[in-house]
Amino acid sequence: GENVEQHPSTLSVQEGDSAVIKCTYSDSASNYFPWYKQELGKRPQLIIDIRSNVGEKKDQRIAVTLNKTAKHFSLHITETQPEDSAVYFCAASKGGSYIPTFGRGTSLIVHP
């Protein structure tokens, strides 16, 4: 089955810095890669996703990149703000309707 590894487990940055979270996956059949943000005491929220026919996708301060050959994908957050502090999960699946395999999460702390 699919295996998703996520690094780092904890990331501490100063406000205004950039943050990068990296994930690798094992199943070459995976073609859909969503990212979730979970604030303390709240639900995981889908913040951005990318499909395997696209190499990069941006939405304001966040961007995702995908390297199908190397089987890795990354989340980039620019100009970080304290409200970006949360746990971020990457996931991989064979499509939106299929069971995603989640990474173990990255706790991002943005210091004011």
Add this chain to the structure above:
Amino acid sequence: DAGVIQSPRHEVTEMGQEVTLRCKPISGHNSLFWYRQTMMRGLELLIYFNNNVPIDDSGMPEDRFSAKMPNASFSTLKIQPSEPRDSAVYFCASSSEVRGLLFGPGTRLTVT
């Protein structure tokens, strides 16, 4: 759309009692997932339905747990009898092929 709806939001019960959690997925979504989240074990998939049919229930901890999806707009997760180790936040999520999982607000279950 109001998003995924879960009830109750909080449930406190005594060991041995039956607990029923309810979920209304987003209209038009054909996949429904039940997850359990704890600090120790993270986010665990309990069961996955596609077009109202249980496809993968390998994550259901034991026979005390059961889930049903009688129609496209309703699902239940039942625990009978409940135990203190079942205390967790239970999330329902739904998805379509177009977009990945969208989570409900969760039910925080405490079994004393």
